[in-house]
Structures are given as structure tokens and as C-alpha cells.
Amino acid sequence: MSNIVAIVGRPNVGKSTLFNRLIGSRKAIVNETAGVTRDRNYGKADWNGKEFSVIDTGGYSFNSEDVFDEEIRKQVMLAIDEADAILFVLDVQHGLTDLDEAVARILRRTTKKVYLVANKADNSDLIFAANEFYSVGIGDVVYPISSVNGSGTGDLLDAVVGDFEEKPEEEDNELPRLAFVGRPNVGKSSTVNALIGIERNIVTDVAGTTRDSIHTRFQKFGHDFMMVDTAGVRKKPKVNEDLEFYSVMRSIRTIETADVCVLILDATRGVEAQDLSIFDLIIKNRKGVVIMVNKWDLIEKETNTMKEFEQEIRNKIAPFNDVPIIFTSALSKQRLLNVLESALEVYENRVRKIQTSELNKVMQDAIAAFTPPSVKGKFIKIKYVTQLPTLAPTFAFYCNLPQYIKDPYKRYLENQIRKNWTFTGVPIQIFMRKK
Numbered sequence: 001m002s003n004i005v006a007i008v009g010r011p012n013v014g015k016s017t018l019f020n021r022l023i024g025s026r027k028a029i030v031n032e033t034a035g036v037t038r039d040r041n042y043g044k045a046d047w048n049g050k051e052f053s054v055i056d057t058g059g060y061s062f063n064s065e066d067v068f069d070e071e072i073r074k075q076v077m078l079a080i081d082e083a084d085a086i087l088f089v090l091d092v093q094h095g096l097t098d099l100d101e102a103v104a105r106i107l108r109r110t111t112k113k114v115y116l117v118a119n120k121a122d123n124s125d126l127i128f129a130a131n132e133f134y135s136v137g138i139g140d141v142v143y144p145i146s147s148v149n150g151s152g153t154g155d156l157l158d159a160v161v162g163d164f165e166e167k168p169e170e171e172d173n174e175l176p177r178l179a180f181v182g183r184p185n186v187g188k189s190s191t192v193n194a195l196i197g198i199e200r201n202i203v204t205d206v207a208g209t210t211r212d213s214i215h216t217r218f219q220k221f222g223h224d225f226m227m228v229d230t231a232g233v234r235k236k237p238k239v240n241e242d243l244e245f246y247s248v249m250r251s252i253r254t255i256e257t258a259d260v261c262v263l264i265l266d267a268t269r270g271v272e273a274q275d276l277s278i279f280d281l282i283i284k285n286r287k288g289v290v291i292m293v294n295k296w297d298l299i300e301k302e303t304n305t306m307k308e309f310e311q312e313i314r315n316k317i318a319p320f321n322d323v324p325i326i327f328t329s330a331l332s333k334q335r336l337l338n339v340l341e342s343a344l345e346v347y348e349n350r351v352r353k354i355q356t357s358e359l360n361k362v363m364q365d366a367i368a369a370f371t372p373p374s375v376k377g378k379f380i381k382i383k384y385v386t387q388l389p390t391l392a393p394t395f396a397f398y399c400n401l402p403q404y405i406k407d408p409y410k411r412y413l414e415n416q417i418r419k420n421w422t423f424t425g426v427p428i429q430i431f432m433r434k435k
């Protein structure tokens with residue numbers, strides 16, 4: 001499980017610019033995954049081989065003035081709760097403002113690691129001016145950086161990743177880990193409680209290694225798996241705000257811990273932007289996914305209601321829509337066990353390894369049937385393909401001119417893989433390599 005770094009600060013100090021710079025090194029890799037949309041607030045970064053998640057708390061803010069300060073305050077508090085490290089960004093060109101001071105007051109109270117980042121230090125005079133920020137009284141070091149030209153970010157990142165605690169591998173490594181995620185009020189607690197209630201005696205709470213995550217072991221019908229972060233679900237830290245930021249922040253750690261995520265939707269609300277953001281988080285972390293449309297009991301049904309609903313979801317999550325979709329009622333426990341069955345199938349799909357010989361036999365035919373279009377008169381030849389020994393399915397295609405193979409052709413290859421083997425619910429990565 002990776003470390004989580006949150007970027008906080010008042011508007012316009014350059015949080016998004018810093019965010020883009022931090023995840024920039026990963027962009028090329030992220031784009032390799034056909035059809036994954038990059039949202040602007042969450043990404044994976046890598047510094048000297050240490051991977052971590054980055055959250056940009058900006059951009060979520062309300063535009064209305066009176067709720068503004070309060071909203072920033074809440075975001076900072078939540079960032080403190082959920083992140084392992086905080087980058088507190090200030091603007092050297094603008095100097096300290098009241099709002100900076102207000103954020104600093106909150107940050108002074110946390111025991112989490114806070115790094116004071118003096119952004120927009122584009123030249124040596126401005127780097128010198130950053131010394132002003134020692135007066136803020138957070139940490140022993142001020143990191144002058146320029147998010148625009150990149151100077152100083154190396155020293156900052158050295159410090160940040162140098163302070164990461166090695167996260168111990170969680171216990172019960174072989175058991176599949178399932179997580180129930182979704183925005184507030186969709187029925188996460190009801191689902192988990194119903195599942196636990198189904199066989200009260202055969203579940204045990206296992207304290208996780210992180211703060212307050214409790215993993216519940218579930219053994220029944222020949223299944224044996226862990227439900228991750230059920231503490232967060234059952235304890236119900238009541239966040240009233242139905243804001244994207246909260247669902248996303250609360251979901252990140254859970255998703256990173258899981259192998260398969262059950263994304264719960266509220267049938268009465270349809271698919272909303274927040275649901276799609278959480279879906280993107282799951283895909284970005286290359287986890288398995290099952291979509292559970294809950295509160296189905298509340299829907300007036302006609303002959304095709306379910307089919308139409310399902311189609312609407314598939315359209316919205318396209319292009320990656322080879323995903324199980326199950327209509328449930330946590331209240332009446334309808335089809336909850338189907339969700340489990342499905343999640344465990346997805347788990348099997350995620351660990352599936354295809355023999356290189358079998359893979360090549362099938363894929364060479366598919367490639368022969370539809371060859372990559374030649375570029376600038378150059379003939380592109382894919383020589384062979386192999387599945388890499390990674391946790392989530394990743395295929396490397398070796399060819400003479402990898403840079404000329406574009407996303408549509410990669411999607412063709414992915415579709416052929418999905419057609420011939422079952423990878424339902426699992427994102428697939430396709431890499432082109434030079435041979």
C-alpha cells in the first residue's frame with residue numbers, strides 16, 4: 001500500500017501546478033492504459049522508485065465567498081486525517097496572507113509530517129525571499145520551489161519520500177481483499193452489516209495495521225476473504241456534505257488496500273459524477289471492480305428497467321465497461337451473495353496468468369487479421385506478446401516500432417484479449433516494447 005501525500009494551501013498558490021509536476025513523471029505510464037481518464041485531483045507519483053499517491057485539495061472549493069474559508073478549513077482537516085504527509089504550499093511572490101495563517105494554525109496542531117513549500121520561487125532573489133516563511137513556524141525547513149520550472153522539487157521530494165514509513169505487508173496475504181466503496185448514503189454500512197448478519201458467528205474482526213481500519217474475515221459457501229476497512233464503513237464518521245472531495249478522500253486508502261472493490265451506486269440517483277470519480281480511482285489503482293446498484297427495491301420497474309439502467313451505466317463508464325453490474329437491495333438482502341460471488345470471480349480474473357505460447361497462438365491470428373496501420377510508409381510488425389508477472393494483468397507486445405502503435409490499436413488488442421480469456425471486472429494494461 002502506498003503513502004498518501006496531500007497538497008493544501010489557499011487558492012492560487014500553485015497547488016494544481018505542483019500536483020501536475022509531481023505526477024508528471026508517471027503520465028506516460030498512466031496514458032498507456034487505454035481509456036483511463038486522468039482526473040485532476042488524484043494521481044500516482046514516483047520518486048527514486050518510491051511510489052505514492054498525491055491528492056490536490058484545490059479545485060474542489062466552492063465559489064461562494066462566505067463558505068470559502070470554512071470549506072478550505074474542512075478540506076485541510078480531512079487531508080490531515082487521511083494523508084500520511086502534507087505539502088503546505090505558500091506563494092513567495094505574494095507573501096503571507098490571513099488565509100495562509102488560518103491554514104497554518106490548523107496544521108500546527110497535527111502530528112502528521114507537514115512540509116512548508118514556498119512556491120513560485122522562480123529565481124535566486126525569490127528563493128532568498130522564501131526565508132520569510134520561517135516565521136510560519138511549521139517544520140524546521142522551508143522548501144523554495146518553482147512548480148513552473150521544477151527547481152527545488154527534487155530536494156522536497158527527497159525529504160518527503162525519505163520520511164515515509166515502510167508500510168508493513170498486511171497479515172493474511174493470501175486472502176482476497178474486498179472493499180465496499182461509494183459516496184455517502186448509498187448503503188455501504190447496510191451492505192456490510194447485512195453480510196455479517198448473514199452468518200454472524202463465522203466472521204471475526206481483524207485489526208488492520210493502519211490507524212482505524214478493521215478488516216473483517218468472511219468465511220461461507222466455500223469463500224474465505226477479507227472485507228477491508230469495515231471500520232470506516234460501520235463506524236460512520238458522519239460527514240454530512242455530499243461532496244466529491246469527501247467520498248474521494250475517504251475511498252483512497254480503502255481502494256489501495258483492496259484487490260477488488262465493490263462500487264455501490266444508489267439506484268434512486270443514477271450514475272453521478274462522484275460515482276465516476278470513485279470508479280476512476282479504482283481503475284487508476286488497477287483494482288478489480290464490481291458495480292452494485294443498491295436500493296433496487298425503491299425503483300418502479302417495467303419490463304426493461306434493469307436492462308436500460310445497466311446500459312446507461314455501461315455507456316457512462318466506457319471504454320472500460322467489461323464489468324459485472326448487479327442490482328441489489330441491502331435492506332432485503334436481495335442478491336448480496338451474487339455480489340460476493342461476482343467479486344470473487346473478478347479476483348480470479350485479476351490473478352489469471354496466460355501461458356505465453358497460448359497467448360501468442362491466439363494473438364498472432366488476431367494481429368494477422370487486423371495489422372497495425374503503417375505510419376509514414378513504415379511497416380509495423382508485432383513479433384510476440386507476453387503477460388508480465390505483475391499483480392494486475394499487464395501485457396507487453398514486442399515490436400519494431402512501438403512508438404507508432406496508437407491507442408485505438410491498443411484497444412483492439414485489449415478487446416481481443418478480453419474476447420479470448422475472461423478478464424471481466426479487471427483493467428488491463430498494454431505496453432509496446434521495442435524488439
Ligand SMILES: Nc1nc2c(ncn2[C@@H]2O[C@H](COP(=O)(O)OP(=O)(O)OP(=O)(O)O)[C@@H](O)[C@H]2O)c(=O)[nH]1
Pocket residue numbers: 009010011012013014015016017018057058059119120121122145146147148149
Ligand atoms: N511564476 C510562477 N507561477 C506559478 C508557479 N506555480 C503556479 N504558478 C501560477 O499560479 C497560478 C495558480 O496556480 P494553480 O496551480 O492553479 O493554483 P492552485 O493553488 O491550484 O489554485 P486553486 O485551484 O484555485 O486552489 C497559475 O497562473 C500558475 O501558472 C510557479 O512556480 N511560478
Ligand SMILES: Nc1nc2c(ncn2[C@@H]2O[C@H](COP(=O)(O)OP(=O)(O)OP(=O)(O)O)[C@@H](O)[C@H]2O)c(=O)[nH]1
Pocket residue numbers: 182183184185186187188189190191233236237239294295296297298328329330331332
Ligand atoms: N430502500 C432501501 N434503503 C436502503 C438500502 N440500503 C441502504 N438503505 C438506506 O439508505 C440509508 C443509508 O444507508 P447506509 O448503509 O448508512 O449508507 P452508507 O453508504 O454506509 O452511508 P455513509 O455512512 O454516509 O457513507 C439508510 O437509511 C439505509 O437504511 C436498500 O437496499 N434499500
